[in-house]
Amino acid sequence: MTAIDLLVPATCSGCGRPGTPCCARCLDEFGPPTRLQVPGVGPPVWTLAAYHGPARELVLAFKERGARALSAWFGALVAAALVAVGPPPWTLVPAPSRRSAARDRGGDHMLRIAREVEVASVAPVLRLAPGVADSVGLTAVARRRNLEGRVEVCGPAPPPGTTVLLDDVVTTGATASACVRALWQAGVRTHAVLVLTSARPHRPGE
Secondary structure (H helix, E strand, C coil): CCHHHHHCCCECCCCCCECCCCCHHHHCCCCCCEEECCCCCCCCEEECCECCHHHHHHHHHHHHCCCCCHHHHHHHHHHHHHHHHCCCCEEEEECCCCHHHHHHCCCCHHHHHHCCCCCEEECCCEEECCCCCCCCCCCHHHHHHHHCCCEEECCCCCCCCEEEEEEEEECCCHHHHHHHHHHHHCCCCCCEEEEEEECCCCCCCC
16 A cells, blocks of 8 residues: 555545445446447447446546556456457457547556556557547547548557457447458458447347
8 A cells, every 4th residue: 555545545436435446346337248239340349338337437537537547457357358259369459549638648548458458469559540529429420420531550460369459438339440440451350349338228139
């Protein structure tokens, strides 16, 4: 325990319970990977939780409120989930953030999680070109147009194995679709998409 921990005790970012950045009850909001039906994406899409309640609060705390300690918790969840989405060896390709957003957050938040996953390699080869707007509030059509032709591959191809696109939330599937397309155009096959949470309406059979 550090001096900071003594002066400012940790509280759960999901529910506010004191003692830990993520309590066991909130962690239980994340389960085994569930496969989603996301038209237009291509490879299978898997999620660990629905984007509401404590799961949503934990993602937002990590992404927007500087709760960096949660990267290790999310990394452990991702590591456990990889067995269900494909065989090893695994390579994680973090979905990119807008450059201004990454600066405000002190770095790319999905890359931070990916680097906590000790069982997988990390290939941070995707970036967003200038001109991409914040997707919050955009319709599905507007989200696709916002990203069209603006996801770029900048780096060596991931090594052989199961390539997994990693993101925090799937809503319309526009980001996943654009990233998968950019990788395919660069000669890289995406075998699965893994997201921490899904904001898509649940349908029977999903």
